[in-house]
Amino acid sequence: MPPVLLAKGLEKRYGRTEALSGVDLEVGEGQLVGLLGPNGAGKSTLVKIACGLVRASAGSVEVCGAPAGSPPARRSLGYLAELFRFPSWMSADELLTLHQRLAGSTGGAAERTELLELVGLPHARATRVAAMSKGMQQRLGIAQALVGSPRLLLLDEPTSALDPAGRRVVRGLLEELRRRGTSVLLNSHLLSEVELVCDHVVIVDHGRVVAAGTPDQLRRQGGVEVETATGTRVFEDARREDVPRIVRELVAAGEEIYEVRVVASSLEDVYLEVVD
Numbered sequence: 001m002p003p004v005l006l007a008k009g010l011e012k013r014y015g016r017t018e019a020l021s022g023v024d025l026e027v028g029e030g031q032l033v034g035l036l037g038p039n040g041a042g043k044s045t046l047v048k049i050a051c052g053l054v055r056a057s058a059g060s061v062e063v064c065g066a067p068a069g070s071p072p073a074r075r076s077l078g079y080l081a082e083l084f085r086f087p088s089w090m091s092a093d094e095l096l097t098l099h100q101r102l103a104g105s106t107g108g109a110a111e112r113t114e115l116l117e118l119v120g121l122p123h124a125r126a127t128r129v130a131a132m133s134k135g136m137q138q139r140l141g142i143a144q145a146l147v148g149s150p151r152l153l154l155l156d157e158p159t160s161a162l163d164p165a166g167r168r169v170v171r172g173l174l175e176e177l178r179r180r181g182t183s184v185l186l187n188s189h190l191l192s193e194v195e196l197v198c199d200h201v202v203i204v205d206h207g208r209v210v211a212a213g214t215p216d217q218l219r220r221q222g223g224v225e226v227e228t229a230t231g232t233r234v235f236e237d238a239r240r241e242d243v244p245r246i247v248r249e250l251v252a253a254g255e256e257i258y259e260v261r262v263v264a265s266s267l268e269d270v271y272l273e274v275v276d
Helices: 043-051 071-075 092-103 108-118 134-145 164-180 191-197 240-252 267-274
Strands: 005-014 017-027 032-036 058-063 077-080 152-156 183-187 200-205 208-213 221-228 231-235 257-264
Touching (some): 017 183, 017 200, 017 208, 032 164, 043 152, 058 071, 092 134, 108 134, 134 152, 164 183, 164 191, 200 267, 208 267, 221 240
Parallel strands (some): 077 152
Antiparallel strands (some): 005 017, 221 231, 221 257
């Protein structure tokens, strides 16, 4: 099955500033991909090119097989910008009705009800935007991005204004979208969130991909620690597959074992290593 989002050799220059320098990126059907990188790394530029809001200087981006920015591509995606503003006088229901008209969705009231329930705002149908907290507005923004059941969802810092409870709601939402087969490209600074929910991670720095893979592939093992009656034994060069042998040898030597830990670097450790 072809990728839902495919970027090849993507470049973007603003005068002498090179925002993207030959980026390759792929999001598969039903895949949740985390896009990480420091401020100015080119993440938001990549997302905006995929939406058709910015034109690439070189390379190509396709959404569901159609060139980014074309009508078929735009119909296939939903987008939530990092800095968004909704009319303060509109209720949640009125806002979603507006976006249904803009997207050409025929889902009607049933779709609006489902989306509000999905983002944890079933009680806020008649609440005006001006009366909502930032977290509620953020979740409403995700709901509007889902109008019309897009195959690809582009989320730019969707949990930036949320408290821990709100972030948990969004994590549950992303997992539900994955179960439904919706693909998501998640641009975020919250490495812990990305590590929890994403199938694949792409780290960008200075406009280039500096690391990519599943969270497990990016995390590197750093030895094995065994808690025994005589203290902690450290096997620096050992890996997970060495644990049964290590335990057998220690037991044979008369050691009492209380705990075994496989030491691995976190996604944050990997991030700090590859980003200047």
